[in-house]
Amino acid sequence: MTRLFRMAAITLLFSVSSLGVAAENYTLRLAQTWGPNSPILGETTENMAKMAEEMSGGRLKIRIDSSNKHKAPFGIFDLVRNGQYDMGHTASYYYKGTIPNAMYFTTIPFGLIAPEMYAWFYHDEGMELMQKVYEPFGLLSFPGGNTGNQMGGWFNKEINSVADLKGLKMRTPGFAGEVMSELGVAVTNLPPGELYTALERGTVDAVEWVGPALDFPMGFHQIAKYYYSGWQEPGAEVQFLINEKAWNKLPADLQAILRVAMRTAAYDMYIQTTHESGVAWSRMKEDYPQVTHKTFPPEVIDAMREATRKLLAEAAEKDELAKEIINSQHDYLKQVRQWTNISDKAYLNSIATD
Amino acid sequence: MTRLFRMAAITLLFSVSSLGVAAENYTLRLAQTWGPNSPILGETTENMAKMAEEMSGGRLKIRIDSSNKHKAPFGIFDLVRNGQYDMGHTASYYYKGTIPNAMYFTTIPFGLIAPEMYAWFYHDEGMELMQKVYEPFGLLSFPGGNTGNQMGGWFNKEINSVADLKGLKMRTPGFAGEVMSELGVAVTNLPPGELYTALERGTVDAVEWVGPALDFPMGFHQIAKYYYSGWQEPGAEVQFLINEKAWNKLPADLQAILRVAMRTAAYDMYIQTTHESGVAWSRMKEDYPQVTHKTFPPEVIDAMREATRKLLAEAAEKDELAKEIINSQHDYLKQVRQWTNISDKAYLNSIATD
Structure with a gap:
């Protein structure tokens, strides 16, 4: 019995040490x-x-x-x-x-x-x-x-110049929202559940969410015509x-x-x-074949970049x-x-x- | 003693089963x-x-x-x-x-x-x-x-047309080599150790290796002027x-x-x-500021694509x-x-x- 006990004890020790970890x-x-x-x-x-x-x-x-x-x-x-x-x-x-x-x-x-x-x-x-x-x-x-690279958002009108952004009502949160504000956009941050209706009824003119995979279930492509590539x-x-x-x-x-x-x-x-x-x-x-992919024109991109640089420089200074x-x-x-x-x-x- | 033995045996079993794996x-x-x-x-x-x-x-x-x-x-x-x-x-x-x-x-x-x-x-x-x-x-x-995206290779002369490829001596192995052959390139597959000397002495006119990270230790940028973006x-x-x-x-x-x-x-x-x-x-x-990045002109890209399509169609048929x-x-x-x-x-x- 003593011998068997020792064997069992040895086996136990061996088992734990060969694992190197507590169980x-x-x-x-x-x-x-x-x-x-x-x-x-x-x-x-x-x-x-x-x-x-x-x-x-x-x-x-x-x-x-x-x-x-x-x-x-x-x-x-x-x-x-x-x-x-x-x-x-x-x-x-x-x-x-x-x-x-x-x-x-x-x-x-x-x-x-x-x-x-x-x-x-x-x-x-x-x-x-x-x-x-x-x-x-x-x-x-x-x-x-x-x-991945997020899309710039769903728009109900074309953006051909910085002037087209002035007064535009858009849902875009965070830092991108601050940049858009600098360019005269009226930025709002509605909760996700209200976005579809707001865009459909014209309460907002544009909505930025994520990209096709997560935008698809939201249904924006059913009601907005232009899908802009992203920058933000x-x-x-x-x-x-x-x-x-x-x-x-x-x-x-x-x-x-x-x-x-x-x-x-x-x-x-x-x-x-x-x-x-x-x-x-x-x-x-x-x-929805009417959905059209667009890119912001260089003038708009340049203005967004400039506003981004300004905000980053301010943050860096602080x-x-x-x-x-x-x-x-x-x-x-x-x-x-x-x-x-x-x-x-x-x-x-x-x-x-x- | 018997009781202790049993306890040890139980501990052992518990240890193994809580792991769910053999040690x-x-x-x-x-x-x-x-x-x-x-x-x-x-x-x-x-x-x-x-x-x-x-x-x-x-x-x-x-x-x-x-x-x-x-x-x-x-x-x-x-x-x-x-x-x-x-x-x-x-x-x-x-x-x-x-x-x-x-x-x-x-x-x-x-x-x-x-x-x-x-x-x-x-x-x-x-x-x-x-x-x-x-x-x-x-x-x-x-x-x-x-x-990542591999580079098209190091060239000692510019490639402005498909005609410029005819008779060009180039090291490029595998399927890309077959495509290049279709376009009249004289394809060779030298061992890595001989590539630098071959390019330096003009035994070959061009060498395709990988991309900057692995090309750098090979030293091709010291002796070739043009670095072409890839397709292959x-x-x-x-x-x-x-x-x-x-x-x-x-x-x-x-x-x-x-x-x-x-x-x-x-x-x-x-x-x-x-x-x-x-x-x-x-x-x-x-x-080496003389190193110049180039892209193949559309005519050359089109010919490469056409040759690729032909070879893939042949493989699919077989x-x-x-x-x-x-x-x-x-x-x-x-x-x-x-x-x-x-x-x-x-x-x-x-x-x-x-």
């Missing part, structure tokens, strides 16, 4: 900005949670609460900071009221496109600067998925937030699993948006860290865009497929 | 096409192996052998098929001699760019068709990293190959870890190439599966490119940064 299970609670069954964005957290659970053999579970549960779609930052949730999935620029510098980690007008943005995060100063912003709040922030969110990256204390409780292997699951889910979201935008845009054109982030993105764009121009841009321009 | 360690042997310390490509397998080891708490190790060890850089397919290695990292189009249909899973002239290619793999028919090609050989194939490999995806028997021996959690580690390492390679191409291209222009793959990519490109055109292409064209 404890962990459940992290995640609050997301999005509602239940939210396409693409909600699928991203599900994808992440599924990968984490499968890779950990069930030891790491993520329990996802949507906005109908926690009732604070734009309060994820606080929920995670206060430890009411261990994690969040949201967008950094929603919190620019509390932390103005949070904005730059989502996207800025005339900024980086998706692969350039990831390159800035992972190979230049992006991750380091983002951590500088979130560390004082006891939070870790990671890229959480890219929406060239590669919007949403965000995973983690409470630092919750993170530190995880053993090293589960931290690695969580880090990689978030990274992969983020990339996957960019690819899913690419796919679903293609599908939705081709359906829009087929079902805050040392804002200046550091703005300059870092600016310098990085200057370098990487030269490559984008001679590769994808030159290639896409060399073949007519319109 | 066995696995080492997979990977053969890669690339030599030791190969930038980007070699870093991709190291990145993958590191993620797998960390996420598994050391239970899954990947031992990487470079070409100096296994001596078969273009024989990875056989090494993995025969079970001499469990895994490989290589490019599908290297094996078009043995399996002509392998080619389409890397890239084709005038085909998909990187995000479009991933969307085809993961959201359209790409993965399924690739598996159809590799299954008869007892292999699993996964995307292994994207080089718009989003080349390299490949992880796995022997099916080796895969089936892994428990479910390690299969999940390996699958996600490969997927992430592939995306990471695309982002690393984006970054390093930007860095290398800006250094080339700074150090083989039913080839036809299925070619049509699938063609249809997918037609849809997704409409989106790329109104998003990234329109955006990049709206702002002058050259």
Whole structure:
């Protein structure tokens, strides 16, 4: 009996040491900005949670609460900071009221496109600067998925000059809204549920939402004629937030699993948006042939760029860290865009497929 | 004693069942096409192996052998098929001699760019068709990293017409080489080590390699004047190959870890190439200001497209599966490119940064 007991004890020790990890299970609670069954964005957290659970053999579970549960779609930052949730999935620029510098980690007008943005995060100063912003709040922030290049919006009249923007009633939130205000647009920020009716009834003349994949379910293509290419969110990256204390409780292997699951889910979201935008845009054109794609004329683009530069310069002057982030993105764009121009841009321009 | 023994036995059972996995360690042997310390490509397998080891708490190790060890850089397919290695990292189009249909899973002239290619793999028919090609050989194939849009090559004279291509001596391998042959180019495939000297001495007039990140160490910018944008490999995806028997021996959690580690390492390679191409291209222009970026004129592009179409039509006629793959990519490109055109292409064209 003693011999058998020793054998069992030895087997037990061997089993634990060959694993190198304690056999404890962990459940992290995640609050997301999005509602239940939210396409693409909600699928991203599900994808992440599924990968984490499968890779950990069930030891790491993520329990996802949507906005109908926690009732604070734009309060994820606080929920995670206060430890009411261990994690969040949201967008950094929603919190620019509390932390103005949070904005730059989502996207800025005339900024980086998706692969350039990831390159800035992972190979230049992006991750380091983002951590500088979130560390004082006891939070870790990671890229959480890219929406791709967002569209400039649905318009009921053509925009041929800056004068056409004056007095235009448009739904466009955030920094883009500030830029549009500078150009004389009457900016409003209606809740999503009211947008279709407002555009149909002429309460607003234009609506900016995301891009074909997420615009399609909103139905704007049924009532607006012009779909303008974007300038304001060239590669919007949403965000995973983690409470630092919750993170530190995880053993090293589960931290690695969580880090990689978030990274992969983020990339996957960019690819899913690419796919679903293609599908939705081709359906829009087929079902509503009157929908016309337009680009803003150079005069309008130049005015938007000038207003963007002015607002960024003001932000940089007010805050040392804002200046550091703005300059870092600016310098990085200057370098990487030269490559984008001679590769994808030159290639896409060399073949007519319109 | 009996009671203690029982307790130990119960603890042991509990420990194993709460893990849901056996505590066995696995080492997979990977053969890669690339030599030791190969930038980007070699870093991709190291990145993958590191993620797998960390996420598994050391239970899954990947031992990487470079070409100096296994001596078969273009024989990875056989090494993995025969079970001499469990895994490989290589490019599908290297094996078009043995399996002509392998080619389409890397890239084709005038085909998909990187995000479009991933969307085809993961959201359209790409993965399924690739598996159809590799299954008869007892292999699993996964995307292994994207080089981004490759450049058209280094030229010592300007190409202003199709006539300028006639008799031109150029190093350009694979399908692009066949297209160039159709246009009268004298195609040669010199080994990498001889390219610089051949271009310098005029043994060849032009050399196509990859793009700035991998061209920089080759030094072509020091001796060639014109750097042409590409048409032939718009989003080349390299490949992880796995022997099916080796895969089936892994428990479910390690299969999940390996699958996600490969997927992430592939995306990471695309982002690393984006970054390093930007860095290398800006250094080339700074150090050698005579280097001039060019695009092939429409007449030349049209001739290349026509030759590409002809060769693809011939391949489709010969083989039913080839036809299925070619049509699938063609249809997918037609849809997704409409989106790329109104998003990234329109955006990049709206702002002058050259």
